[in-house]
Amino acid sequence: MKKGILLGASFFVAAGLFISGCGNMQDANQHGQHNNSGHGAHGTEHRSDSSGKAGDTKVHAAWAFSDSKPRAGQPQQLTIQINGHDGKPVQDFEINHEKKMHLIIVSQDLSYFHHIHPEFKGNGKFQITTQFPHGGKYKLIADLIPKGGTQTTQTTWVDVEGTPAKSADLKPDQTMVQTVDGKEIKLSFDKEIKPGQEVMLNFQIKDAKTKQPVTDLQPYLGAVGHVVILSADTENYLHVHPMDEKATGPDARFHTTFPRGGIYKIWGEFQHQGKVFTVSYVVNVSGS
Ligand SMILES: [Cu+2]
Incomplete structure (x- = not known):
């Protein structure tokens, strides 16, 4: 030792x-x-x-x-x-x-x-x-x-130890719209993501059935939501900060900087009607 x-x-x-x-x-x-x-x-x-x-x-x-x-x-x-x-x-x-x-x-x-x-x-x-x-x-x-x-x-x-899950290849999502727990969540960026440049992420949250904007998100961990981003090789864990902690939807904005090119997975966690839901996206950052 x-x-x-x-x-x-x-x-x-x-x-x-x-x-x-x-x-x-x-x-x-x-x-x-x-x-x-x-x-x-x-x-x-x-x-x-x-x-x-x-x-x-x-x-x-x-x-x-x-x-x-x-x-x-x-x-x-x-x-x-x-x-x-x-x-x-x-x-x-x-x-x-x-x-x-x-x-x-x-x-x-x-x-x-x-x-x-x-x-x-x-x-x-x-x-x-x-x-x-x-x-x-x-x-x-x-x-x-x-x-x-x-x-x-x-x-x-x-x-x-134990039986492994079938491992999945991490491929960039074709669409930035996901449906989770009765919500439809669209992720957009304010500009093309470039390594080393600050970018804004906007999660727009609707009711999946009625398509009505969700305007009564509840704070989760003291903010409108919590976002975690990891590079595909798990080496880069990005710090992500809400733009307006007190927002309640339908938009939840965050900013971050992707340090280098490559594939990243983004998880957003939000709370609505007492339940936390997690939505994830895979994006490709071009450049080196
Ligand atoms: Cu935490």
Whole structure:
């Protein structure tokens, strides 16, 4: 065991499996296998891990599941220990969109998307029980802000035992109109998406049957909706911000910047009549 893992290990003696957020088991191309030779190097890696913005807070995440090998369909307690690069637990976190941590779980092909909020237990520790639908590889992305620090994204890969789902190729959608839970949602952009240029996303929400605009969206996580964007290779997790947090529909506008060309998947989550619905789109950003 290397130093970074041992530091994490002292916080979960009972847990079965340790995955270091800095150099985890499967994420060889990003970090190298268990390459935890020094904390200084990790900071650089984390910057490339998130949206590519410099200045992310230097923290280290250790991930542990209650079962040493998580199995599809079986509830797993996930513990995420956030320590500073001095090895000491981060004592508190800023509340961002109503939560101290947002955790996104996606399958490698991005067909599965799950957005949950681990509970802060104090002393740098977050916990939640979750389960994976199928066997295969999943990426876990924790979005957090240490108190007084800046937003950071900590990621790891998990290999889940069990029958894998049929993996789907990520192809750009032909239409930007989707029907989900009785809503018809059209996604449009204010201009052609170009790498490195800010673009506005507009989700326009109608009743699928009556085609009447939905004007009474409810706030979700303190805003009109929540949008997550990942590149097809999962390397780029984009920060997306609502233009008008208090909007209630039919338009929900957000802005973001796609860092490079390629295929991306976009998930929008909205709340109407007490129910959250998720709509997703696959887009191609041309250019390099
Ligand atoms: Cu969240």
